[in-house]
Amino acid sequence: MPTKRRSIRPPFDLAEEILAQRGEVPTKASSPSDYHLTGKITYPACTRRYVGTNAGGRSRTYRYCTCWTRSRYGVDHCAAPRIHADALDSLVLDILRDFYTNHLTEALDAITAARAQHHRARGGYEHELTTIEDQLAAKESVVDRYLTDYEENRIERDTVAERIEKISEQIRQLRHRRDELTFLLDVDADEPDGTHLVEIRDRIAEIIETGSAAERKAMCEALLAEVRIDRETATPVVRIPLSRADRPSILHAEARTADRNAVRACPPSLGRSGLEPVAPRPLPYRSR
Structure with a gap:
């Protein structure tokens, strides 16, 4: 069992709080909250992600x-x-429902193989986790120094905002990998029976049929690693929770009685990139 590690409030959170209080949070590309696939699509040519946009028509x-x-x-x-x-949201929701309805055997086989690989790699995970925690501590210390300089007027606003934004993104990535490794080190040796996959299937159907936009978005966040596009086709890469304990809160039946607008970050799942269980589908492109 991995040792318990002390929780420290990250300095970059404090940075965002201070800058927000002064109205000086760096501007970032963003999209409306009801776009299901925010951050999930990358255009191959320029390697930048797709964002949600609006265009006004007559009506x-x-x-x-x-x-x-x-x-x-x-x-x-x-x-x-x-x-x-x-159209793309609808396409992806249909693919998720199809996968968890018709491909559970493949999902269970993949879970069994992934868990075996995780146990073989346990020593490497422990070493990588230690390294990542050291890197996090170093980067958070750098952010803390920038904040101190900023508060004492030794550094300009634009300079500190630019540097903190860059380092904060690195911190977010390190935190994500740290959470993955922490979960993998806690995976038990019991063989999965697939019951949690059936529960996820039923929850997917419920959210698609009667869920709110926030619930559908949270489900896509939990179950999609990315949507790969290639010319005229889209290939969703599906995440598969390794166990019931790994299942995000949005996929629990009791989530309907909780805050319907809450979107929780998904925990680590099968692999770092997921599975491609379905054939590519035509993209609903708009002509230029």
């Missing part, structure tokens, strides 16, 4: 997923087509 607002480069700088800098967000 309605049209929702698109648009490459960040094109949204920020225009088609001269990136010719990535815009994708109809509603």
Whole structure:
């Protein structure tokens, strides 16, 4: 069993709090909260992620997923087509339901193989976790020094905001991997029976049929590693929780009685990239 580690409030959280209080949080590309696939699609040519965008029509607002480069700088800098967000959301939800309805045997086989690999790699996980915690402590110390300089007026606002934003992204990535490793070190030796996959299947159907937009978004966040696009097709890469304990809160039946607007970050799941269990589907592109 891994040893318990002391929880420390990360300095970069304090940085964001201080800057927010002063109205000086760095501006970031963002999208409306009801886009199911925020951060899940990367355009291969420019390697930037798609974000949610809106376009006003005569009688309605049209929702698109648009490459960040094109949204920020225009088609001269990136010719990535815009994708109809509603159609893509519907496509991905159908794929998730199909996978957890018709491909549970493949999912269970993959879980068994992944758990065996995790146990063989346990020593490496422990070493990597120690390294990551050292890296986190070093980066959080750097952010803390920037904050001190900022509060004492030894560094300009734009400079500290730019540097903190860059380091904070590195900290977020390290935290994500740390959480993965912590979970993997806690995986028990019992063989999974697939019961939790059936429960997930039923929960998916419930959310698709009667869930709120926030619940559908949280489900996509939990069960999709990414959506890979290649020319005219989309291939969702599906995450598979290794056990009932690994299952995100949105996939529990009792989640319907909780805060329907809460979106919880998903815990580590099968692999770092997921599975590609279905054939690519045509993308609902909008013509340029």
